[in-house]
Each structure stands twice: as C-alpha cells, then as structure tokens.
Amino acid sequence: MGSIARVSESLSEGALAEKFRAAEQGVTQLRLLVVLVGSASYPWLDKTGHVPGLAYLLLGLGGLYALGLYLGNPLLRDRVVLPVTLTSTCDSLFVMGWLYATGGVYTHYHPLIVLNVVAVGLRFTPRVTVLCTLLMGVFYLLVLGAMGQLLEYPVLALLNAAQLFMAGLLGLICSRMVLEQLVAKFELQKRLRTEEKLARSEAALAEAQAIARMGSWTWEVSTDFHTWSSELYRILGHTPERVASHEALLESMHPEDRRPFWETLERALGGLPTLHGEFRLLQASGQVRWIHIWGKVARDEAGKAVRVSGTAQDITERKTLETRLAVADRMAALGTLAGGVAHEINNPLTFITSNLLYLEESLGPVAADQLPHIEEMRKAVFDAREGAHRVRTIVRELRTFSRVEDARRVPVDVHRGLDFAISMAAQELRPRARLVRDYGQIPAVLGDETRLGQVFLNLLVNAAQAIPEGNPGEHTVTVHTHLSESGQVQVEIRDTGSGMRPEVLARIFEPFFTTKPVGVGTGLGLSICHGIVAAHGGSISARSELGKGTVFTVLLPATDAPLAVPQKAVTPPRPVRARILIIDDEPMVSASLRRTLKDSYDVTALLGMEALHRLLGGEVFDVIVCDLAMPDITGMELYDRLRESRPELAARMIFLTGGAFTPRAGEFIAQAQYWLEKPVEVPALRNLLQQVIHETRRPTGEEGPGRAPPEGGS
Numbered sequence: 001m002g003s004i005a006r007v008s009e010s011l012s013e014g015a016l017a018e019k020f021r022a023a024e025q026g027v028t029q030l031r032l033l034v035v036l037v038g039s040a041s042y043p044w045l046d047k048t049g050h051v052p053g054l055a056y057l058l059l060g061l062g063g064l065y066a067l068g069l070y071l072g073n074p075l076l077r078d079r080v081v082l083p084v085t086l087t088s089t090c091d092s093l094f095v096m097g098w099l100y101a102t103g104g105v106y107t108h109y110h111p112l113i114v115l116n117v118v119a120v121g122l123r124f125t126p127r128v129t130v131l132c133t134l135l136m137g138v139f140y141l142l143v144l145g146a147m148g149q150l151l152e153y154p155v156l157a158l159l160n161a162a163q164l165f166m167a168g169l170l171g172l173i174c175s176r177m178v179l180e181q182l183v184a185k186f187e188l189q190k191r192l193r194t195e196e197k198l199a200r201s202e203a204a205l206a207e208a209q210a211i212a213r214m215g216s217w218t219w220e221v222s223t224d225f226h227t228w229s230s231e232l233y234r235i236l237g238h239t240p241e242r243v244a245s246h247e248a249l250l251e252s253m254h255p256e257d258r259r260p261f262w263e264t265l266e267r268a269l270g271g272l273p274t275l276h277g278e279f280r281l282l283q284a285s286g287q288v289r290w291i292h293i294w295g296k297v298a299r300d301e302a303g304k305a306v307r308v309s310g311t312a313q314d315i316t317e318r319k320t321l322e323t324r325l326a327v328a329d330r331m332a333a334l335g336t337l338a339g340g341v342a343h344e345i346n347n348p349l350t351f352i353t354s355n356l357l358y359l360e361e362s363l364g365p366v367a368a369d370q371l372p373h374i375e376e377m378r379k380a381v382f383d384a385r386e387g388a389h390r391v392r393t394i395v396r397e398l399r400t401f402s403r404v405e406d407a408r409r410v411p412v413d414v415h416r417g418l419d420f421a422i423s424m425a426a427q428e429l430r431p432r433a434r435l436v437r438d439y440g441q442i443p444a445v446l447g448d449e450t451r452l453g454q455v456f457l458n459l460l461v462n463a464a465q466a467i468p469e470g471n472p473g474e475h476t477v478t479v480h481t482h483l484s485e486s487g488q489v490q491v492e493i494r495d496t497g498s499g500m501r502p503e504v505l506a507r508i509f510e511p512f513f514t515t516k517p518v519g520v521g522t523g524l525g526l527s528i529c530h531g532i533v534a535a536h537g538g539s540i541s542a543r544s545e546l547g548k549g550t551v552f553t554v555l556l557p558a559t560d561a562p563l564a565v566p567q568k569a570v571t572p573p574r575p576v577r578a579r580i581l582i583i584d585d586e587p588m589v590s591a592s593l594r595r596t597l598k599d600s601y602d603v604t605a606l607l608g609m610e611a612l613h614r615l616l617g618g619e620v621f622d623v624i625v626c627d628l629a630m631p632d633i634t635g636m637e638l639y640d641r642l643r644e645s646r647p648e649l650a651a652r653m654i655f656l657t658g659g660a661f662t663p664r665a666g667e668f669i670a671q672a673q674y675w676l677e678k679p680v681e682v683p684a685l686r687n688l689l690q691q692v693i694h695e696t697r698r699p700t701g702e703e704g705p706g707r708a709p710p711e712g713g714s
Helices: 002-014 015-046 053-079 081-099 110-123 126-146 154-212 232-238 246-252 255-270 316-334 334-363 365-370 374-402 414-431 450-464 525-535 587-597 608-616 635-645 663-671 682-695
Strands: 216-220 225-228 275-281 288-299 305-314 408-410 434-438 442-447 475-484 489-495 537-543 550-558 579-583 602-606 623-625 653-657 673-675
Touching: 015 053, 015 110, 053 081, 081 126, 110 126, 110 154, 126 154, 126 434, 154 216, 154 232, 216 232, 225 232, 232 246, 232 305, 232 682, 246 635, 255 275, 255 288, 255 305, 288 587, 316 408, 316 537, 334 374, 334 587, 334 682, 374 408, 408 414, 414 434, 414 450, 414 489, 442 450, 450 475, 450 489, 450 525, 450 550, 525 537, 525 550, 579 587, 579 608, 587 682, 602 608, 608 623, 608 635, 623 635, 623 682, 635 653, 635 663, 653 682, 673 682
Parallel strands: 434 475, 579 602, 579 623, 623 653, 653 673
Antiparallel strands: 216 225, 216 305, 275 288, 288 305, 408 442, 475 489, 489 550, 537 550
8 A cells, every 4th residue: 555654755765754653643642532532422422322332342442452552653663654554444444343333324423434534644645545435435334234224324324425535535635735745845855955965065076176186177169168167276376257268278388388288189179089198387476387187078979079078187296206206117117127137247248348458458559569450459449348338337327227316418319228228128028029120310319318218118118018928920019210390309119019998098197007917017107208208308199009009109309419428447556466366156257357357466266165165274365356146155145154254354355246136135235345336347346456455454564465353244
C-alpha cells in the first residue's frame, strides 16, 4: 500500500517522514482517547445495546490495543510503513465490530467510521484512500446485511453509506493536501539544499583555486565572450571589474611571451585537441612570474572550434625549485650509465694520457735536433693528448650533473654536445635501434655545453626506451640538425617507437608526470629539459603519433662568437726521487704510470693480493698508489689490512677512483686524505707524490724509506 510515510521517506530521505511520525503519534493518542470516551459513554448512550457482551469485550481489547500502540509507537519509528498499514486495518475492523455491537444502523457511534475514513486519508495516498473508502463502505453494508437491517431500513442504511462516502471524499481531499504539502516542502527543501550545496561548492572551488594558485577560464569562440575565475584575476594582477578578454591577458604577459602564446593558441584552434605552455607574466612592480596554461578545445560536428576552456596556474615557486630538483633528475637521467661509463673510460684513458705524455717528453727538443722528422711526431702526440684531454673533460663533466652551479654561457658546438650525449646513451640505444646522424651546417649557440648535453641525453634515452629491445635493425633514432627559417639552430630527435596518445603528449612537460612504472624515473626529466632550453632562450616541443614514433624539436638561438680554445697544460717540476708502489688490476694503467714515472722514481707495479702479501711481509715504500675498485681485493680492504698491521704504510696511500662509487666507497673517499680521479693527470700525480713524501718521511738523519711513525686515519 502507498502510505504518505513511504512517499515522504523516498522524497526527503526521512526528513519529512519525521513530521509524519509526529502526526501518527497524534492518531495514536486520538485512538486511545476514543476508546476511553467509548468506555465512559457506552453505558449511558446505549442502555439496551445490540450485543452488550461483545461491546464490552471490544472495549477491553480496544483499550489494550490503543494503550499498546501508544506506548510502543516510539519503538516502531524505523518501521513506520508496516504499522500504518496494520493499524489502519485493525482500526477498520474495530470500528465495524463496534458498530455491530452497538446497534448497527441505529448506533450512536457512527461518527467513528467517519473519523476512521478521514484518518485513512491523512495516512495514505489519494489512490489508496479511495480504495479504502470503497472497501469500508462495502464492509459497512455487509455488516448491516448480516444484522438484517439492510433490507429492513434501506433508506437509513444508504444515508449512512452516503455519509461514509462523503467522509471518504473529505479523506481524499486531506490526502491530496497532505501529499501536495509534502511535495512542496520537499521541493523547497531540495532547492534550498541545492543552492546551499552550490554555494558551498563555489566557495570550496574558490578556496581550492586560491590554495593551488590556479585560476580557470572559458572562451566562447563564436561570441568572443571570456569568463575568468576570481583567482585568475588575482594571478594576472587585474581587479574583477576588468572585463575578461585577450587584450587584458596579453597586457599581463611578458612582451617576449606574447607571440609564443598566440602561436600556441592558433595551433590549438587549428586542430590540436588541447593547448598548454608555460609563459611569463610581467607585473607592474617589474617582477616576473610564471604561469602554466592548460586548455581543451571543444568543436562542433564540422570540426570548428566553438569553445576553449582550461586553467592557468602560478608556477613561479615550482620554477624556483626546479634548480634544486635538477640534481635528482640528472642522476636519474644518467642512472646506470654514469658509473659504468666513467669507470670503463677512465681506465683506458689513464694509460692513453700517461703514454702520450711519456712519448711527448721522450721526443724532446734534443731528439728533434737529431732526427728532424721527430718534430712531426711530437706534434701528432700533442694533438692526440689534446683529444684525450677533451675525452677526459667530457667524462668529468658527468659529475657536474650532481652539483648545482651557475650556467656558463659560452659559445657551444651543438654537434659536440650531441656526440657526447650519443656516446653516453649508446648502451640504451644499441639493443633497440640504429642511430642515424644527419648533421647540417649550423653555427654555435651561446649556452652551457653540459646542460645542453643533459637535454640531448635525456631525449635520446627517452627515444631508446620508447622502442622495445631485440630488433635494432627495424628501428631508427635519427638526430637531425639544421638552421631554421627564423635563424635558430634546430635539433630534431626522431624515433620509430610506440608513440604517445594525445592525452599523454599534452602532459609530457608537466612535472612529476610519467608513464613509467613506480621506481623508474621521477617524471622530472622533460620538465627540466624544458626549463634548461627556456633558460637558454630557446624552446622545446614534441609531436607524436601512436604506433609511429615521436619527434622532439629543440630550438636554440645562434651566435657568431668563436668557440673557446683550450689552454695547454703546464709541465710540473721534476720530483724528488723515492720508491713508489702502484697497485692496479689494469696492467696497462700500471705500465703506463710506471713508464712515465720511472725516470723520477723507483716504481714497482703489482696486483692487489700480491701487493698485500709483500707489504705484510715487511717490504716498504715511500708512497703507495692504489686503485679503489679491484676484483680480488678493493683499495678499501687493502687499506684496512695495512692500518691494522702496518699503519705507517696506510698513511702513505694515494687512491685512484674511476667514479663508480658504492655508498661505502663514496664515504671512504670523502674521508680519505690523498686521492685522485681517473683518468689521472700525470702532473697532478707527480705533485701529490711529492706532497705525500714530504708529509710522511721522518726527519733528516733517520735511515730507510717509509720509516715514518704511524699516523692516524687517512
């Protein structure tokens, strides 16, 4: 049955049902009052009665029933629908039985059935009220028929039935009024709640935008109508009274960024689904702030742009933090490459530079006077040393990725930076694709070679990782350079990898956005690349097609300044002769150092374990030059053994490191007293040898090399 209680609960989630329960409590009190009045008035109003025994029985049962409902109604508040249906049925049966017991058509309690019908109208929907009225009318006539009064007093019976139907009409009116009131109250409450939620939502959105420093905007292209949020007004430095427009936006932008913004917007209107970019704002105080604009283009069925909407976030603080975050990203970009590359290059580079220095010193002016063609050999050796020095510089520049330093703006050969990045990324590229160099004639650019190398390295590694391993013959990574129409140096890095979806492409320069698994990368690489290129006055962009590959384009301002020429190294003075032990697992490193130092020192070259046995056996040296990373025994382990047994020798150790640090090795080198990075510069080694000899030899008059008293630590 369709009760008003059920309707009220479904409409207002129980809020209006509480009001109905209060009305139901009133019906319960009325029922109890009717029973009490009937008990008191029955002996006076009906002296004879039709069935007095039944009447008194009904009064007793009705009293218990009414009292029970009165006391138990609060317990049924969560199951209000069932009691309404049940009690209405019981009320109807009680009324019919009472009418039968008190005289039928002559009863003095006929108004009870009228009240019962009205109560039904208050408690049920109009449809159910009509049905209940008809049922009670039929039952009333059946009761009169059972008493033999329907045929005996037909007119009076019909008049009472008509009165009953009139009460049903009154109940129907009451039912409609109650239902309409419930619906009206519900609609009003719903509207008020909606308005309240909308107000709270707008306040929360405004607060969230203020916290995130992100404003929202909408541009209706057809009508050129602009809508800005209050936070966007604040970011742009305008008051809400200012009419939102392109002119107002451009007025706030840095003059150098107005044209790039227009070009970005035109590309989006021309076919791209989204637009994004980072642009500068120039405030009235002269302060420059950064905003990141994101937008989405809505088009009609013909593909014409009808609406552009998006956000603009103040990212000035993020730009400031990018310098600090660059340290973590540089290490993530090199990752597995830096340690192995440095160690593998530094060892051969050490004996290359040492042997070249030995040849250059051997082919001195005296030899040139005797054999004139030796001068050409000396020049060739010198050129080879310069080339090795450039390789050494490149390897050492890897370490600049872990240091925060001011950008050096000098003329840079872009091709040299690309070659450096290609060599660093070779390990990632080789199993995935063929590398194609397509270099054009381009001028130098003014910038920092190391940081530009970081950009190219990151792009090459990303290109390699977009290609699956195993079929390098089927894929290519192409590096193309040429001079753009605008006179800028243009570098394109293309791959034939998996490509990117438009929604991914739109976010690739967003900080911390990454499609790589957790623990692989930080999502900062392309963001920092964007910052480095922008700091050089250039731009970086990307285009991609899913399944066909990606193209990254870097534009850099050209310069006419000449490239810097490296200075020649200064030859150190001849050292004081002493006894030197060289410990290295690379025989050519030991041989080259021995060959270079043998004219000034008594040099012995040994492997790790052999050297340890001879040192523990009592042999002495003025200085021990030891590689930090060796397969049989590390320099750290050898140092610990000597510090326990022969601390005076441990204090004379110079450690050579190729840069492949473990955490323990990093801590060890940080506290070591004497150490050099590979590739070793022989002049620096000679100077350090003399320093160790001077600091560890005993005073004059005491015999024997290496007889210095024990010294603490390294």
